[in-house]
Amino acid sequence: MRTAAPVLYSRPVGESAENLRFMDLIDKQFLETPLHGSRQMARYMQRQGLKCG
Numbered sequence: 001m002r003t004a005a006p007v008l009y010s011r012p013v014g015e016s017a018e019n020l021r022f023m024d025l026i027d028k029q030f031l032e033t034p035l036h037g038s039r040q041m042a043r044y045m046q047r048q049g050l051k052c053g
Helices: 005-009 016-032 038-047
Strands: none
Touching: 016 038
């Protein structure tokens, strides 16, 4: 299988500022409530006024 050269040499794109903010919020909340699953985390974020899930 051959792959086009631009695919092999494209530069990685970093995370957006919004994604970094979400990840930081999730990390902090997970340290406080490690037993929360994805649904509970999504509800927590919605209560914080963030659109997710």
